[in-house]
Amino acid sequence: MRDGTARNPAATLSPRRLDNVAPPRRGPLRWAVLGALLAVPSAAQDGPSRDELDFQGRSNIVVGSGARALGMAGAFLARADDATAASWNPAGLSYLRFPELSLVGKGDWFDVTTRAPGPDRQDDGTDLRRGHTVDFVALTHPLDLGAVAGAVQFSFQRVISFNDGRDIVRNRTPIRIDQQGGFDVLAFGTGLRVSRKWRVGLTLNRWSNGFFQTFERGRPQRALLRTDFEFSGWNANLGLLYSPVENLNLGLVAKTPFTANVRQVLERANVADPDGPPQNRFDSAIATYPRIEIDFPGAVGFGASWRPSSPWTLSADYTRTFWSEGRIRNYFTLPFSGSPLENAPNHYYPELPYPILNQPDQTDAEQIRVGVELVAHAGGDLAFPIRAGYFNDRQYFIAEDGTPPRFEGFTAGLGVIIGPLLLDAAYVYERGSYLDVDMSGSRIRVKAQQLVFSVIYRHAGR
Secondary structure, three states, X not given: OOOOOOOOOOHHHOOEXXXXXXXOOOOOOOOOOOHHHOOOOOOOOOOXXXXXXXXXXXXXXXXXXXXXHHHOOOOOOOOOOOOOHHHOOHHHHHHOOOOEEEEEEEEEEEEEEEEOOOOOOOOOEEEEEEEEEEEEEEEEEEEEEOOEEEEEEEEEEEEEEOOEEEEEEEOOEEEEEEEEEEEEEEEEEEEEEOOOOEEEEEEEEEEEEEEEEEEEEOOOOOEEEEEEEEEEEEEEEEEEEEEEEOOEEEEEEEEOOEEEEEEEEEEEEEOOOOOOOOOOOOEEEEEOOXXXXXXXXXXXXXXXXXXXXXXXXXXXXEEEEOHHHOEEEEEEEOXXXXXXXXXXXXXXXXXXXOOOOOOOOOOOEEEEEEEEEEEEEOXXXXXXXXXXXXXXXXXXXXXXXXXXXXXXXXXXXXXXXEOOEEEEEEEEEEEEEEEOOOOOOOEEEEEEEEEEEEEEEEOOOO
């Protein structure tokens, strides 16, 4: 999430007028956008903006779901042994020997502040977001193939949620953003134990949905922008687990890159009278040809997990997402303007880095995660897991010093195991600070928090 006024794109990112467009259908739009990757055009300039990019702190797409894993800071690639394994390392599905039903929900709080240099500080700004969503749902069933055992699973994961509202103050101007939807994956996967030491896994993923967003700017130049951004694509996750000795796991996961097909509709209204209602007409555009496409990056991760004794688990992971390869083609914007609506240009960009949009380069994201779990047994089928972790997250964009900033985070988690029922909760706190490349001398401070809750039921039958 970048707060501040983005600079006008350089010549290498220069726009062209979008002539091959048609007016969108009237009536309610079905809102959608590409998960947390969408950038909404800025309210005060003629080019794509990073102002509303919403992917900082979440740019590593290896990270999966579940309160148990996130209580350990996501250091789960070599320890994925519950129903959320498909979102981390599908080889871990091979550990599941009973039918399982799992449900994960979460709430998000994301705060960004901008502190401008100098005594005036009129460019100081705030950006507050609050939201909640169903994060993961899965049904898993064991599988026996003679000497090979494992499980199959069908799952839904909301990789990035857009069920939230945002309140922004920029240059003393209020902005309200309401959005619905998410960056969703439907996955069919399997994990198999092929030998005493080796486990393999694979998921086939259908990416779809997006979001529906309303961007409303207050005085002195009131305006309304609506965005409908839909996408779809396919990719696969491949996982390996190797146990050289009984208490040590080594894990490897790879997520393949893919090209997503996109459909975008933008509608905008300027308000001539600051005290009156928005005009009941919009500048409109719809991408019909050429088709918008996004090259979505692949990712790799590896980790180790060690159990020095029965109640203790120690894990560490490293992941890298190849955002340097991210591109969007045939993108267009409908910038805000103080001129009459019919004179506002539609800008067309043959190719841009994605999701950074208005810089010529972006870098790969990487993350280091470490976590610990202690399971306190209370007798019988009752136990209480306690978890904690730390992670360090390198972003995909460049700060003013020419390097990508790093955010750091801390996590804590608690659980209760009651026979076949597993209940878990996790708290995730992340923070970061950097000098913005587009607002010389302005310091951006980011704080993100999550509460995650998981319920897993294992049906052991008789």
